[in-house]
Amino acid sequence: MLGLARAAALALLATATTTTTTLALPQITRKGKYLYDPSGTRFYIKGIAYQPQGRLSESSQANAENGNFPEPSSYIDPLSSPANCTRDLPYLQQLGVNALRVYSVNPELDHSECMKTFNDNGIYILLDVSLPLNGSIDRASPTWSTNLLDAYISTIDTFLPYDNILAFNIGNEVINLPTNTDAAPFVKAAARDIKAYLRSRGSSALVGYSSVDGDRDFRDPLANYLTCGNDTISLDLYGLNNYEWCGASTYADSGWETIVNDFGGLGVAAYMSEYGCITNPPRLWQEVPVLYSQPTTNVFSGGIAFSYFPTNDGYGMVTFGGSDGQQVETSQDFTRLASQLSNITTGPNIPSESSATVTDGACPTAENSTFQASETLPPTPDEAVCSCLYRTSFSCVVAEVTANKPDIVGALTDYACSLLGSSNATASCDPIAGNGTTGIYGPLSYCSPSVKLSYVFSAYYESQNRRADACDFAGNATILRNPPNTAQDASDAANACLAEDPAGGVFTPSGTAPSTVSATGTGTQTSAAAATSSGATSGALPQVGLREGWAVGVGMVAVVLGGMAVLV
Numbered sequence: 381m382l383g384l385a386r387a388a389a390l391a392l393l394a395t396a397t398t399t400t401t402t403l404a405l406p407q408i409t410r411k412g413k414y415l416y417d418p419s420g421t422r423f424y425i426k427g428i429a430y431q432p433q434g435r436l437s438e439s440s441q442a443n444a445e446n447g448n449f450p451e452p453s454s455y456i457d458p459l460s461s462p463a464n465c466t467r468d469l470p471y472l473q474q475l476g477v478n479a480l481r482v483y484s485v486n487p488e489l490d491h492s493e494c495m496k497t498f499n500d501n502g503i504y505i506l507l508d509v510s511l512p513l514n515g516s517i518d519r520a521s522p523t524w525s526t527n528l529l530d531a532y533i534s535t536i537d538t539f540l541p542y543d544n545i546l547a548f549n550i551g552n553e554v555i556n557l558p559t560n561t562d563a564a565p566f567v568k569a570a571a572r573d574i575k576a577y578l579r580s581r582g583s584s585a586l587v588g589y590s591s592v593d594g595d596r597d598f599r600d601p602l603a604n605y606l607t608c609g610n611d612t613i614s615l616d617l618y619g620l621n622n623y624e625w626c627g628a629s630t631y632a633d634s635g636w637e638t639i640v641n642d643f644g645g646l647g648v649a650a651y652m653s654e655y656g657c658i659t660n661p662p663r664l665w666q667e668v669p670v671l672y673s674q675p676t677t678n679v680f681s682g683g684i685a686f687s688y689f690p691t692n693d694g695y696g697m698v699t700f701g702g703s704d705g706q707q708v709e710t711s712q713d714f715t716r717l718a719s720q721l722s723n724i725t726t727g728p729n730i731p732s733e734s735s736a737t738v739t740d741g742a743c744p745t746a747e748n749s750t751f752q753a754s755e756t757l758p759p760t761p762d763e764a765v766c767s768c769l770y771r772t773s774f775s776c777v778v779a780e781v782t783a784n785k786p787d788i789v790g791a792l793t794d795y796a797c798s799l800l801g802s803s804n805a806t807a808s809c810d811p812i813a814g815n816g817t818t819g820i821y822g823p824l825s826y827c828s829p830s831v832k833l834s835y836v837f838s839a840y841y842e843s844q845n846r847r848a849d850a851c852d853f854a855g856n857a858t859i860l861r862n863p864p865n866t867a868q869d870a871s872d873a874a875n876a877c878l879a880e881d882p883a884g885g886v887f888t889p890s891g892t893a894p895s896t897v898s899a900t901g902t903g904t905q906t907s908a909a910a911a912t913s914s915g916a917t918s919g920a921l922p923q924v925g926l927r928e929g930w931a932v933g934v935g936m937v938a939v940v941l942g943g944m945a946v947l948v
């Protein structure tokens with residue numbers, strides 16, 4: 381029978397295929413505060429940071445809590461060079477690591493060979509989905525917006541096929557001071573939406589965040605905040621970038637004892653997402669055995685030593701030589717870390733999976749001077765609403781040449797808002813603003829920066845009765861050819877768009893075309909080009925009244941472009 385013959389042929393093919401591929405790494409899942417492999421054994425992250433340093437920005441935020449490690453303004457995608465991954469593998473094996481933390485990748489490149497190399501050698505990837513500059517939640521002016529959601533989903537879609545993805549990290553040190561804890565609701569909303577997206581794609585990858593360390597007044601309520609509540613809104617994995625154990629120290633003297641006690645009430649898994657202080661050299665790595673034994677393991681599930689690649693300030697553990705940069709030279713630091721790490725086979729299997737309990741962590745009780753994050757989270761960014769606004773209600777929009785210049789868009793938004801504020805306009809910039817302290821989020825606050833700017837341009841242009849020179853901004857603004865007939869029509873159209881937003885404002889993002897998930901982790905990649913275009917190039921600005929109580933009933937903000945204010 382044809383059917384049987386085909387089945388036999390397929391079976392043969394399957395056998396042939398399995399002999400040439402290796403097994404997928406087992407999926408790691410979380411139960412309450414701990415991670416487990418499929419056999420029910422506790423899983424510990426034994427990792428190293430694997431990210432070549434990009435250029436350092438002039439305004440890089442070096443800070444003492446973070447070992448003065450400054451932030452790069454560009455990046456090199458370390459999972460895009462098969463030759464480099466193959467070059468590094470033997471050294472990663474000498475270290476005995478089972479995980480790499482990778483900070484910045486380009487979803488448009490091919491990662492299949494590096495991912496396979498690491499998968500085949502038992503190495504998981506903790507992947508940060510944000511990027512330097514405009515690719516992450518801005519700590520000075522935080523929003524959770526369509527362009528970021530699109531960018532994160534594009535990276536996630538690219539990596540979903542790989543079985544050795546342990547976690548997607550939705551941010552690194554976004555909140556870095558007691559004075560910008562108002563960014564925390566945006567981070568938590570990002571985690572909520574990305575989690576929902578992953579589950580909708582059948583992925584059980586963990587969702588994490590890496591926090592800067594700091595005073596207990598700041599560090600502890602932030603950790604509580606981001607991990608509290610049920611599985612729908614809590615992170616899965618809380619990373620602490622910790623540089624407190626310097627040189628020869630002890631559990632008590634290093635401050636680790638305090639952290640373990642302070643984090644004891646977290647409802648989710650925690651790990652040291654960076655460790656390896658350099659201020660009291662040489663690094664002895666005596667914290668390694670402490671990290672993988674009780675009582676640390678009652679709270680932490682391992683950590684990531686910082687850093688494999690050279691940095692400009694002494695954290696790196698290898699250097700590269702030879703004309704092609706393919707010769708690896710290891711440092712004493714490397715050798716000491718390797719002897720410590722490779723001596724760790726695992727941590728204690730306590731508690732067993734069956735006796736691990738699931739308890740939602742408690743949220744901080746109130747806002748105060750060192751903790752200013754509202755429990756009301758911003759809504760899910762809704763691209764349909766933003767593009768509807770752009771299409772139907774704007775009259776003056778950001779010129780295409782300006783739309784992909786994030787710094788100019790930011791400066792022009794401030795400027796145009798100041799013009800609007802001092803004009804006779806009925807509209808204001810409130811609809812584009814979001815405030816993580818009050819929990820009041822304008823109905824356009826989740827739109828991309830260029831949609832928000834187009835809103836302000838349109839509102840100003842309407843307030844000036846569509847004088848041509850009110851839509852110019854030195855060539856940064858363009859009059860739309862078919863604007864709404866009147867300013868009132870523009871406001872009506874805007875509010876019709878906003879009425880389309882789902883009640884409560886929270887929903888599962890649909891992302892782009894589903895990717896093909898392969899069982900071996902080396903399957904077909906969805907083209908990154910299939911990702912939706914960045915919100916930065918879409919979206920006109922409608923006249924929208926401020927609508928209060930946008931997300932969860934906190935205050936109304938009516939959206940107005942001109943004419944009468946309309947409460948939506």
Ligand SMILES: *[C@@H]1O[C@H](CO)[C@@H](O)[C@H](O)[C@H]1NC(C)=O
Pocket residue numbers: 596597598600601744745746747748749750751
């Ligand atoms: C603010 O409240 C948190 C708990 O919600 C607490 O940990 C922190 O110490 C408080 N800060 C001050 C300055 O009291």
Ligand SMILES: *[C@@H]1O[C@H](CO)[C@@H](O)[C@H](O)[C@H]1NC(C)=O
Pocket residue numbers: 609610611612613
């Ligand atoms: C989880 O918490 C959210 C926010 O507090 C709540 O709206 C939701 O109903 C809860 N879900 C479950 C399954 O308990």
Ligand SMILES: *[C@@H]1O[C@H](CO)[C@@H](O)[C@H](O)[C@H]1NC(C)=O
Pocket residue numbers: 432456457458459460461464700704705706
């Ligand atoms: C590969 O390694 C070389 C030599 O160290 C380096 O110059 C290059 O940037 C690396 N490329 C990637 C994509 O990591």
Ligand SMILES: *[C@@H]1O[C@H](CO)[C@@H](O)[C@H](O)[C@H]1NC(C)=O
Pocket residue numbers: 719720723
């Ligand atoms: C390796 O681990 C064992 C047991 O955990 C310990 O007794 C030994 O001292 C460790 N060796 C080194 C070099 O740290």
Ligand SMILES: *[C@@H]1O[C@H](CO)[C@@H](O)[C@H](O)[C@H]1NC(C)=O
Pocket residue numbers: 514515516527528531784785786914916
């Ligand atoms: C960042 O800006 C670049 C243009 O400089 C743009 O192409 C990209 O889409 C922006 N990314 C996000 C997440 O907005």
Ligand SMILES: *[C@@H]1O[C@H](CO)[C@@H](O)[C@H](O)[C@H]1NC(C)=O
Pocket residue numbers: 814815816817818
């Ligand atoms: C948010 O609101 C608080 C309280 O009204 C205010 O102090 C703070 O400046 C606002 N933040 C932003 C970013 O507007």
Ligand SMILES: *[C@@H]1O[C@H](CO)[C@@H](O)[C@H](O)[C@H]1NC(C)=O
Pocket residue numbers: 804805843844845
């Ligand atoms: C607002 O002021 C501008 C310039 O001062 C004027 O041209 C315009 O007619 C005024 N708009 C309204 C709606 O009164």
Ligand SMILES: *[C@@H]1O[C@H](CO)[C@@H](O)[C@H](O)[C@H]1NC(C)=O
Pocket residue numbers: 781782788791792853854855856
């Ligand atoms: C846009 O605005 C920027 C900053 O204000 C200015 O430098 C530039 O000349 C303007 N025009 C264009 C076409 O970029």
